[in-house]
Structures are given as C-alpha cells and as structure tokens.
Amino acid sequence: MYNTLNASVHSITSYYSLQNKYLGNFMRSLQNIQYEATRPTQQVDDRSILNNFLGVQYIFSKINRDNSQKVPANYFLDRTSRKITDVNGQSSHDQQTRRYRTNLAFPLVYFQNQVFTPQHYRQLTASQKERALAEGVLVSQKASQNLPKKNLKDVTSQVIEVPIKIVSSRGNRISSQDLIKEDTNERYQILVAPTSKDFSAKDRQELLKKLANSEIHLEVTNIKYHPFSLQEQLALEKRNNYYAQTNGFMDQNLLALRYKYFHYHILQGSPDPSYTLAFETRNGTEEIVQRKQSSTSFYQVIKNGTVNLGSFSELPSSITFTPSKLGHYDFKLKLVALPLGENSSYQKQVQAIQRHSLQNFKVTPTGFSGNITINHAGILTSSIPYSPAWQVKVDNHKQTVLKTNQAFVGVKLKPGKHRVQFSYTIPGLKAGFYLSGLGLILLAISALISLFNRRRKSV
Known part of the structure; x- marks a missing residue:
C-alpha cells in the first residue's frame, strides 16, 4: 500500500532495509514529520538545508499535484516536459513534469574545521540543528578534543523566531496549550507577526524586510491529545447539528440522528488517540499525523514535529490551522524563519x-x-x-x-x-566464511564415516 519503489518520478525516499538506526535517529532529532520507521527520510518535508546536505541537486515536481508549488529555497526551474493539456479544457487536469536545480548541494564528502559537542548540540532546536549542518560538524566529546568549537550563538542567530497569535474562526484568541475543539466546523488562524502594544507596525515592517526570502518552519513540541468520550462526542455533534439549522430527515429525527453518529463512531473505533494537525499556506498543506495502532509498523507516538511551510519572498500574513478531531489539544508552537536568500x-x-x-x-x-x-x-x-x-x-x-x-x-x-x-566489510562476513568452511569439512568427514561404515558392513 505504501510502496513507492515503482514511482515514475525518482525520490529520496529510503527504506529501513537499506539504512540503519543512525539515519533514523538523525531524522527524528531534526523532527522530520515524514519520518517512519520503514522510511526514515521520505522527502524530508522539502526542507531546503536537508536537501542540500543530502546532495539533492535536482527536484522533480508535477503540476496540479498536492504541494507542487512548495519547492525548496534556491532551487530554480531548469527544464520542463511537454505539457499535456486536458481534453476537456480543464487546466487543473493538465500534466507536466518540471525539474528544478540548485547550485548549493553539499558534496558527498567534505571538510569542516569547526565542531559541535553533544552537550552543546542538545541545546539546539530542530531548525537550529538543521541550520548547524552548514556551520560545523557534530562529533563525540572525545573526537572534538583540540579542535575549535563552534559558538552556538552563530547558529541560533540564523534561526529567527517570529511572533504569532492564534485566533478561532469564532473570533476569540486561543492558546495552543489549552485548545478545546468542540465544533467540527471550527478553524483556526495563526496570525504572523501581529502588531500589538509590544510590537508596532514599524517593528513588523523591519522584521518582514529582514526575513525576505526565508524558509518558514513551525516547530510543534510536547504534543498531547485527549479525545472526548463517546458519549461526549455524540452530545457535541447533536448540539452542533441543532445549531446548523439543517432540514434533512436525519436531522429532524433525533433518534435517527443519534444512531447515525453512534454508527459512525463505532466503525471508527472512537474514541481513539489518532489525529491530524494540518497547516495550510499558499504553498500548500502540511500535516502532522498520529496514526492508529492498527497501522502496525507505521505506528509511532508523535510528540514533536517541525513543519516546513516552504520558502517565501515575503512572510505570509496568516497560516490556517485545522485539527482533525474534536477533543483537547496541548502543544507548544513556535514559528521560525531561516534566511536562505542571495547574499545570506x-x-x-x-x-x-x-x-x-x-x-x-x-x-x-x-x-x-x-x-x-x-x-x-x-x-x-x-x-x-x-x-x-x-x-x-x-x-x-x-x-x-x-x-x-x-x-x-x-x-x-x-x-x-x-x-x-x-x-x-559486511559484518560477520569472515565469521560466516570460516563457519561455512568448517561446516563443509564436517559434512565431508560425516560422509566419509558413513561410507566407511557401509563398506565395513558389506564385508
């Protein structure tokens, strides 16, 4: 179901059988929201520095696909395939593959003369760790001896926090650490750099100018979700349906309405801890997904995630945020910008x-x-x-x-x-060779003993 080995467009998706735990730990440390145990990298959420670090020189994108406009920073349109126009004249169904190229791909092997120690590296956020890949190299405490240590301020100053405010579609301000969603139709807006008594319009303009041509990340940490009980969900949906003033038969018959919702939640296995946090900008939509336990090897408990909203020549004024389910949400939210433009x-x-x-x-x-x-x-x-x-x-x-x-x-x-x-050298190869040789010798000895015994009996 999830196999992409036969995809028509090449990707950097990796498979656990071809990788090891170290790559998985690296991706989890940088809070790659596309990480799965069986596919640690996937598209690394199109994060620019990660693509550069992994040596990705070309990016392929198909028009009219999800997030087709979300191209990593500093990748420019290089070539296009012939455009196939939809026979019915619907431009949204046109097909074309576009190739983007960058001049900032890291070499496969290169030298760095400044290092980070694990003690200092742990103090960095996920976005700062990504930015640190261009600043120096992380090695063990022992290996870092007699080498110049990178100043953490050089890294943290390159990842700039942007003030935000979250408001509900009902018009009230909310906190991400105490978010209770009771209406399936309720949406939220994350206002970017909103003016206030502590942040003037002049300050906002200066910040926007400073962060032109930046990649924007949402760092979501300490995620907790508690679904409503089945009875609470049925009562809320009944109430929301009543206020919606709809006129269908099922909505007029309270018993039938309750049965409809009860039937839905029984089939879904409610309440369950799965959910989706969707973040939408003009570049597209990215999601942090907590799967059900029935997802087997794809299941993991999601507590953190750094969402790449894409590269912007000018910061967006707002970000649409939609939790998928009713319930209690509690998480810390930080918006940061990484200036990656020309002359940075x-x-x-x-x-x-x-x-x-x-x-x-x-x-x-x-x-x-x-x-x-x-x-x-x-x-x-x-x-x-x-x-x-x-x-x-x-x-x-x-x-x-x-x-x-x-x-x-x-x-x-x-x-x-x-x-x-x-x-x-393949681990265990020599031991396997010697054991195989020993096994052949023992087999030969056993065959000789068996042959000797048969001849002896025949005599």
Whole structure:
C-alpha cells in the first residue's frame, strides 16, 4: 500500500532495509514529520538545508499535484516536459513534469574545521540543528578534543523566531496549550507577526524586510491529545447539528440522528488517540499525523514535529490551522524563519563547503577514496550513513572512523595533504566464511564415516 519503489518520478525516499538506526535517529532529532520507521527520510518535508546536505541537486515536481508549488529555497526551474493539456479544457487536469536545480548541494564528502559537542548540540532546536549542518560538524566529546568549537550563538542567530497569535474562526484568541475543539466546523488562524502594544507596525515592517526570502518552519513540541468520550462526542455533534439549522430527515429525527453518529463512531473505533494537525499556506498543506495502532509498523507516538511551510519572498500574513478531531489539544508552537536568500551567510557557508570537498573522488566496489589538502585540523565528514563496519586509512595508516552529525561517516585529519580511503566489510562476513568452511569439512568427514561404515558392513 505504501510502496513507492515503482514511482515514475525518482525520490529520496529510503527504506529501513537499506539504512540503519543512525539515519533514523538523525531524522527524528531534526523532527522530520515524514519520518517512519520503514522510511526514515521520505522527502524530508522539502526542507531546503536537508536537501542540500543530502546532495539533492535536482527536484522533480508535477503540476496540479498536492504541494507542487512548495519547492525548496534556491532551487530554480531548469527544464520542463511537454505539457499535456486536458481534453476537456480543464487546466487543473493538465500534466507536466518540471525539474528544478540548485547550485548549493553539499558534496558527498567534505571538510569542516569547526565542531559541535553533544552537550552543546542538545541545546539546539530542530531548525537550529538543521541550520548547524552548514556551520560545523557534530562529533563525540572525545573526537572534538583540540579542535575549535563552534559558538552556538552563530547558529541560533540564523534561526529567527517570529511572533504569532492564534485566533478561532469564532473570533476569540486561543492558546495552543489549552485548545478545546468542540465544533467540527471550527478553524483556526495563526496570525504572523501581529502588531500589538509590544510590537508596532514599524517593528513588523523591519522584521518582514529582514526575513525576505526565508524558509518558514513551525516547530510543534510536547504534543498531547485527549479525545472526548463517546458519549461526549455524540452530545457535541447533536448540539452542533441543532445549531446548523439543517432540514434533512436525519436531522429532524433525533433518534435517527443519534444512531447515525453512534454508527459512525463505532466503525471508527472512537474514541481513539489518532489525529491530524494540518497547516495550510499558499504553498500548500502540511500535516502532522498520529496514526492508529492498527497501522502496525507505521505506528509511532508523535510528540514533536517541525513543519516546513516552504520558502517565501515575503512572510505570509496568516497560516490556517485545522485539527482533525474534536477533543483537547496541548502543544507548544513556535514559528521560525531561516534566511536562505542571495547574499545570506548560509550561501557563503555552502560555497566554502563545496571548495573543501574530497578531490579525485573515486568509488570502489567496497568503498571510496580521494585526496584533500587542508591548512587546519578538523573533520572530514559526509552524508554516507555510518556503520561500525566501515574502516578508514589516512595516508595508508589505519584511523578511527567517526560517527559525524549523529549518522554519517567521517575521520579526524591533521593539517597537510592526505590520501583518504574508506572501505566497507559486511559484518560477520569472515565469521560466516570460516563457519561455512568448517561446516563443509564436517559434512565431508560425516560422509566419509558413513561410507566407511557401509563398506565395513558389506564385508
């Protein structure tokens, strides 16, 4: 049902059988709302820095599809297929594939001379951790010794919080930490940078100017949802239906109305803890989804999620927010902007990373190799998933393989010119080879003993 291996357009969707727990931990740390145990990355919610970090140079998009306008920042239209016009003249049914390209994709293997320690890294939010990928590299406390530490202020200053206010479609202001939805038709608006006595119109204009060409994230944390009981839901729907002033037969007959809602909730298994939090802008709609337990391997308890609303040349004035179910919601909500436009510090950092890529890069059947010349000590890092089965040699001397940025292979380097060789050995391969050989020897001995016994009996 969820298999996309045969999709006509390539994606960066990964499969758990091809990855490992480290990549999953990395995606959960950055609160990728598309994370699933069987598919850790998916499209990483089209987050620009994550796409750049993973080396995604091209993005394919089909028109008239959900979120087709939500293209990561700094990806420009490169090529298009021939447009197929709908035979009935409905432009919403036209078909065309568009290719977007970026010049900011990280190299597969590159050098960073500044590091983060786990102690400091844990202080960052999900958006700040994503932004930190261009600032430095996360390594263990031991590996960070004698290396320059990145100042956290350099990261936190690049992720700017935007003031917000949430109002109901009924006109009253609400709190995300005490949201009680009793009407299925009720919607909410997240007002972006609303003016107030503490935030003037002048302050708002200055903020909008500062955040032009930014990617906007909604950081949703500490999510809790408590559904109403079955009796409470039936009573609320009966009340809401009464106020709707509809005239259908089912709405006039209270007994039939109660049966209709009772039948629906029994089939749905109400009350259950599943829900959807939908956030809509002109770029499209993104959702944080808590599945039912019947989803088996796709089930997980959702407590946090960072929603990428897309890249905006100018901040949207509001965001539509719709919880899918009646009940009590409690979560913390923060809106942040990541300036990624032209002449931003991010673009300059990526260009520096590209200049420090591994040169003469070659892929072998069991690994990769290349050369690099550096003036300072630091870390050669990558976006190649880490495994204890990796081995590395620097100038033909065996070195320790590091786990960098929580999930990827790297190695510590001293200043100078180096030849680096990474090789991968399937875990247990040698042991399996020896055990198989031992098994063949024992089988041969058993066959010889059996043959000897048969000859002996025949004599």
